[in-house]
Amino acid sequence: MKVVGARLPRYDGVGHVTGRTTYVDDVRLPGMLHAAALRSPHHHARITHLDTSAAEAMAGVHAVITHADVPLLVYGHLSGGGIPGDEPLLAKDHARYRGQPIALVAADTVDIARAACAAIDVGYEELPALFDVRLAFDDDAPVVNDAFGNWYDQYEGNLDVRQIRKGDIEAAFDAADLIVSGVYRTQSQEQVPLETQVCVAVPEPDGRLTIHTCTQAMYFSLGVVCSHLQLPMSQVKMVGGTVGGGFGGKVDTASDTLTALAAQKTERPVKWRWTREEEMLASGNRGPWHMEIIDAVSRDGWILGRKMLTIHDAGAYGRFSVYGVTKHSFHHTGAYTIPNLHFDGYVVFTNRIPTTAMRGYGITGLSTAIEVHAERVARELGMDPYEFRLKNANRVNDTSPNRIPYEDPSTVEVLQSLASATGSELSDDLRAMTRDQRSADMLPDHLAAQIGSGGGH
Amino acid sequence: MALHRGKGLATIEYPTGMNQNGDPSQAWIKVKPDGRVDVFSGTSDIGNGSKTVQSQIVAETLGVPYDWITYDNSNTDSSPMCTGTFASRATFVAGNAVLKAARQVRERILAIASRELEIDPEDLEVADGTVSVKGTPAKSMGVDEVAGAATFVHGELLTGDGAHLNPGAAIVDPETGEVDKPPHAAISYAACAAEVEVDDETGDVRVLKLTQAYDIGRAMNPTLVEGQIEGGAVMGLGFGVLETCYPYYPSAEHRGDGMSTYHVPTMAELPEINNVLIENPSEGGPYGAKGIGEMANNAQPAAIANAIYDAVGVWVTEFPITPERVLAALDARSEPRREGRMVAFDEELSINSFSSTRTWGA
Known part of the structure; x- marks a missing residue:
């Protein structure tokens, strides 16, 4: 054997170390909007009302996406394996962790998008939170997950263990x-990839969506996006394959679906790049x-x-x-x-x-x-x-x-x-x-x- | 104050491929009129080097130089399905898909060369970009010439496709956990020895040296293997003694929100790392490969904890092993509860000490 077993240099290594590799954040398109997320400030809260009208009226704001905009709000990552979904793409009635996304704003600049997030009127009723797994089984424990309770209970159909x-x-x-x-x-x-979660979604003239993705699993993510958006796979083209560090967390498809929804709604390319703080505090x-x-x-x-x-x-x-x-x-x-x-x-x-x-x-x-x-x-x-x-x-x-x-x-x-x-x-x-x-x-x-x-x- | 040195050991195993299998990968290959090879695979390269390794598999299988290979995993329109880069599956599962595609292309190359050279395909071999007659190396033609002939003389496209799927072990007996077929594509093994220095005044743990032995099936590219297991060792070091999202777990407060408040290992913490690669070829992996990526951060934390015990005689079983935890353990110097043949460690951490409804154990 000559090639297998050889100490060949990394196929794309020169681009990585000279800064010439095109990562998702390097994609810049004419007319591209920028997105920012409104996230729950509470560990556990009931959302009593959500009014985006003030944000939508702001100059430079093109769209605000909420749970009402998502064709299929809950899609389980393991649905293919028979495990029901439990996580909404955007929080609807409950916020169950600090950092959970509630709305996404697409605007001319990131600063405008963030200001618009602050202008969204959300009412919260704080609820007791559970943090110690050893207390989860107790009768007086707060209930965390409305699909399963405090522990998953559907192994092979009906076992809770x-x-x-x-x-x-x-x-x-x-x-x-x-x-x-x-x-x-x-x-x-923490996963700590150098490249934070990032996506650029582009509405194409023929009605398709091109999604520049940082996913570790392009076809898995294609399935996730198409399920939430209720589209056949022919309508979405995932572009990626070169990831700025992924250790599992970029299987989550954390930014693609929402960015795609914003691109659909605005009919403009949209970029959503998470800050380092968001990557640390809100990514899986x-x-x-x-x-x-x-x-x-x-x-x-x-x-x-x-x-x-x-x-x-x-x-x-x-x-x-x-x-x-x-x-x-x-x-x-x-x-x-x-x-x-x-x-x-x-x-x-x-x-x-x-x-x-x-x-x-x-x-x-x-x-x-x-x-x-x-x-x-x-x-x-x-x-x-x-x-x-x-x-x-x-x-x-x-x-x-x-x-x-x-x-x-x-x-x-x-x-x-x-x-x-x-x-x-x-x-x-x-x-x-x-x-x-x-x-x-x-x-x-x-x-x-x-x-x-x-x-x- | 005194510095104490200790040594510790850990042995691990790790499955290749998605647990319970059922994770397909597909690839296809086409050859340009000058013999250069385009590989289309849906495998994302997350830094693991899958572009490189899959290109090596194609070059080796076709018998053409590595730099003849162009690898395209850029989009889902042109590349076929790959479940993704996780579960240590990119070399084994996705690598098998490109291997199968390359074998088809090799057959097509030999079929065209057979017609050009008027020799049975079984009597031909390919190496270094040249098809030659076995035993008569002078009679030969370049793969570039073969591709030209295929395109312009025979009106054919040299192409191949491949798919790999370890059938899913879908049935798990809910009572016993018994499965109907193997739930992994292969299993890799490793062992790690750590040498540490513990400061009994500050609780600071310095990892001086990690020695690691990995059975990787086949080192497709030893440089990339070393990159994986040394990078993994540093990640394991972080998991073992430095990193936590929740410094006061189970509290969810006081989270680090950036590189200055969440401490990943830096060059300052880097120990000496020595590696031993063992090649124990797997049954079904391309050229005997097994997955190596994910197990690479699993052995160091325990080896370090065991070395700390060796150094200062206390067990710390809540990770990461921060200076605070080392000092608390040194202060307490607690012994396990011993009753007859029972030796009970860490009872204060058990669910039995917290839950009002659950008890567990003997």
Whole structure:
């Protein structure tokens, strides 16, 4: 092979580092208007009235978009997967997080658009807000999400929890020499792309819309825009593919639909570029995760069983959170094989910005929790951390939490390589270990029942 | 005041492709009359380098120089469907689509060359932009000549299309979580070792060194792989010790609203980073590739937390591990509750200490 495996320079790298790449914000068109958003100042409020007439009457203002202008106000990001939508494109009766968009103004300049936002007359009745996921289940907790309540309740139709049940968890805990529990809480993280959310939408003479987009997923976003606008895909052309940094948050399609609506209404090109403050305070970030792990372990270092409770702080609306928790549940044993499992995972809603996909979605906090817990267990056992991890490592035909045999697991190899690279001593047995299917002393009783000749169950 | 050094370890795995699969990508390719190749793919390049990697796959598969490839992912009118750049899928899933399209083009090139050279296509090979007869390299013609012949002699367009879809694992048993087919395209593995220095007076944690071993299936472009895992390491460092949208979580107040009030890692925090790339080719990835992008920030936070324990003997399990949290842990020096075979850490954080309706655990 010559090309694959070669250290070739980035295809478009020169343009990026010399400032010659055309990003969305570099698109400037004759007659282009500029947009600004009115956002909720409250974490949780009923919107009692919304009057845009003063803003619309201002010189230089071409359109004000509200919920009434959106053909399909609520469209779920996971609707294709059977998960109902819950988030309106613009708030209608309720604002459920500080920063939620209520209206978009298109005007000759950004300054005029912002002044017009300030001139929109909105009445709010503040409501109690919920922020601590541990209180979400209580009877007196404020209700955050009108589609699902305080936690998502429609897994596979009607379950309110993502469950994993595998093996015989009670037997594993009965047999344990040590039962180690811990609680791990990982935090919300900003995406921080250099390019903030930005869009330029252009109404074409033939009635189509051209949308210059910063999306990470042009066809997904095409589907989102066409669903809200109730248009066939032939009527919208997404132009993009070169993104000024995206870590998951630009799957959200946060600016395209509203900018397109403004372009339709004004029949002018419209640009909506979020400020850095808006990017920080109103765009979807990585969600916080609350994870409680209890491991049943044997004195000689086997993890016999795991009970785990996960509560994902999704923010005010679902977006991709159900996907995130399901993925999390499928991987909650990490790089190890644990035959007996009892996992409960919840998507809990709070009055904060809806969280969204971000690099490592569903797993970053999980890996953090699992690996600190592993270290604690190893220390409680007085066992070398490499040995503990290698002993429990995924091996060929071990099965995942959802009972899929691992085909080519590399836990053993990456640990051995890391030990070599850091000069850590491994015993001859650990050095000689391979990923191959367990046998003899590597196939202890607690695993034998689940690992047959053909793998699987 | 004293500085304490410690070492910690973490091992992770991560799926390639959308969880439960079902995420299609498509591509098509056409060849200009001089043999230069236009690739149309719907994959957005978010900085991950997918333009580069997909162009490499096409060049390798066709047997033409890399600089013959023009890659166009600029719009949804000319590029076919791609679900998007997320879920570590651009190299594996979308890469398979361009691979399949390129294989079709290669067949068309060989078919035209076969007619021109009067040799069976099976006896021909392509490399470096030249079609030659196996074992008789002198008998050959350039891919540019083949494309010219296709256009002007045979009246044909050299083109190909490809689509890749790992069938969706749609059925999840709601009771057990069992799925009907694999929910991932591949799984990648990595391990990370951290070395830290902790100041027991200020609580400041300095990450001195990260050593990382990644099984990436196949390093399509080692420079880009290193970019991903070093960039990811810095993001993991931020997640581990610096960054939070909610400094007083669960409170939603006091959010940082800019680069000066929300602290991402800078050059000042950058540790020494050493990488080991392991190539354990995947079954179904193009040239054995697996996804690498998303797992790259997952191993460092725990490795750092474990190194902090090694350094000063306290566990911090609320992230990020800020100086305040380190100092609080050093002040408390709390031991887990030990009863018989039970060892219970962090009970003050548990839902059991907060909820009036939910209890959880043993």
